[in-house]
Amino acid sequence: MTKQERAARTRDTLIRSAAREFDQHGYALAKLSAISSGAGVSPGALHFHFENKAAVAAAVEGEASTALRRTARIVYRERSNALQNLADTSHALAQLLREDIVVRAGFRLSCSSGRRTDLNLRQEWQSCVQQRLAEAADEGLLAAGIGRRQDLASTIVAATIGLEALCRDNGEWLSPGTITGLWRTLLPMLTGADTLAGLEPAGSQAAPGRAHAPVG
Incomplete structure (x- = not known):
């Protein structure tokens, strides 16, 4: 070596x-x-x-950011429809937060109100959700009269980030079953019956967690 x-x-x-x-x-x-x-x-x-503790923390955040972005790109390349892709991405990111200590610690550091850095992984997740919802609208997947996409994005982000916070005391909050239950509740509000029939709240077979393939 x-x-x-x-x-x-x-x-x-x-x-x-x-x-x-x-x-x-x-x-x-x-x-x-x-x-x-x-x-x-x-x-x-x-x-x-x-040099100091701040530099160590920044390195942890940077590694977490790289892993999260890489995973989101892997899922996106599967090119399922935008709503399925959003569900698949949430499952893959939840898996990372459950299983990778660097990702989990980096995400929490980035989202901490007591620290100000160039990274904000919570904001990056919100941007990802907004992008997928915009794509879903372009694909004609969103239910008629569903309301403002910004409000939808805020609801999804609040729910998913809330699960991450709850997971600090009980890991079941980020379990596959909990994420599936979240999408089982949300998807009927987002789309019509015809589209809903083709969506899988538990994640598609192409999603990293379902395929049991190494993430990244």
Whole structure:
């Protein structure tokens, strides 16, 4: 292994250890000593890669953002209709939040009201929802007289982000069954019976979680 490869591996290990620390204790109470200890490296090795706690947190957020965006692109490339794609994307992102500590910690850091960074993953999710609803309208999928798309997007974002917050105390809130139940409730409000018959609230077979394929 080259020196550069060892340095990259150490950095990745530190990011994962930091994610565990931030996930358990939040940004304010997280300790650099616990991060370095959890990674099995000295404090000096940590400071070689990261100047301070803010820099470590930014790295965790950046890794989370990359994973979330990559997953959304994978689902989008399946090119199902816009409403199915929106449901599939929510299932895939929920899977990441359940299973990937870096994504979970990075999402929470990004959405924390006490920190101001260039990343806002909650806003990115809202933009994704708005885009899919605009595509659904262009495809003629939305029910007649359904109301403003902005209100629909706000409702979907509030529901999905709310599940992420509830998951901090009980992981079942982001389980496949809970996400399926959410879409089983929402989809009949969004579209007519003909379109609804072809939609799968549990996610299509092409969605990463349903296909049991590695995400990203």
